[in-house]
Amino acid sequence: MNRLILPLLTLLLTWVGQVQAQLTIEVTGGVEGAQPIAVVPFGAADGAIPPLDVGAVIAADLARSGRFKPMPTQDMLATPHAAAEVDLRDWRLLGMQHLVFGNVSPVSGGFTIDYGLLDVFSGDQLLGASRQTTGAGMRYTAHRIADAIYEKLTGQPGVFSTRIAYVTDQGTGGRVTLRVSDADGFGAQTIVSSNEPILSPAWSPDGQHLAYVSFENRRAAIYVQDIGSGRREPVASHPGINGSPAFSPDGRSLAMTLSKGGSPDIYVLDLTTRQLRQVTDHLGIDTEPAWSPDGASIVFTSNRGGSPQIYRVSSGGGPAERVTFENDYNAAAAFSPDGNSLALVTRVNGQFRIGLLKLGGAGPMRIMSSGTLDESPSFAPNGSMIIYATHHNGRGVLAATSVDGRVSQRLSQDSGEVREPAWSPLVR
Secondary structure (H helix, E strand, O other): OOOOOOOOOOOOOEOOOOEOOOOEEEEEEOOOOOEEEEEOOOEEOOOOOOOOOHHHHHHHHHHHOOOEEEOOHHHOOOOOOOHHHOOHHHHHHOOOOEEEEEEEEEEOOEEEEEEEEEEOOOOOEEEEEEEEEOOOOHHHHHHHHHHHHHHHHHOOOOOOOOEEEEEEEOOOOOOEEEEEEEOOOOOOEEEEEEOOOOEEEEEOOOOOEEEEEEOHHHOOEEEEEEOOOOOEEEEEOOOOOEEEEEEOOOOOEEEEEEOOOOOOEEEEEEOOOOOEEEOOOOOOOEEEEEEOOOOOEEEEEEOOOOOOEEEEEEOOOOOOEEOOOOOOOEEEEEEOOOOOEEEEEEEEOOEEEEEEEEOOOOOOOEEOOOOOEOEEEEEOOOOOEEEEEEEEOOEEEEEEEEOOOOOEEEEEOOOOEEEEEEEOOOOO
């Protein structure tokens, strides 16, 4: 597990846009208190032949959140596709709190999806809308509908239409890839492929670019790559370490770890002017920068106090203050979207776990995972969950836990290992 010093590797990177095997997501714990909801299979009007079951995608999204318990379709007494067809007595009898219904109709070049959300007890229609989509875009549109339903019922934005970047490794002699998939594991696309490790993927705030570390030509370099076109460019290739890229909240700058001055320190690169400024200057190792959501400060890992701990510094530079004091090892911090908490890697009784630390002294650190080598935490963009890398049955997989501890998931592939997850920003 690399924490403070990045190994020198040689990467041979190629752009490939083919679809890859999807991640399989398994809910491994916590559905107590979930709200009962019925998502009726969507109808197909006027001869429409939808390429997928929109209602099933929505139900699966809501179930994975841990906040809702969709009713099995075989238990439904009726399958209405419009509000006028709903007999609320059926759904009250079944103990449902809310009902989702919809219809898919053909239009030129694609489909129209009409959907609604009913409060079963009051009879009020909480949502009623139409979305146009293509066949290829129908799964994404279903995720957007699930986002709207989740936000209406919880007051919190849904993240079902977001994406996850992660690294896969097929083992000795196999390929290593940086991939991007939908939040439910579908639609995986290879961004970079290599015979050597790929490190530290980081999303731009607009969700259109990824920064990562490569070691082409036997020299460490940081690249920024356009996900849609595959076009990429090196943005840092100094002697020594070039690592841990992190986009600023406005997308104009990239924080990184460089050792061009001797010891590894935190630098910030203006992506427009290419001006580079040094943020920390210490004999210790400063690495793994992460921006606060307001862009005013940066947290980073440093061993300047004798062991790896989290420190915080103004993004403009200046003195750094120590943030973590529990446990003898804390690293790889990530800010929650509201800026009030940090997810990080902490060592507890010799085991590396994911910790959740409220800033400002608001209580002790909470341990969010139970593995022996958990790492690379990343918040969902609505702050509801933390995704991280772990091991299961001797193989690297991803896992996610809700910040309230109510639900946990495991994400894996049929073969190879998965690591270094990064959750994309919200889609608006």
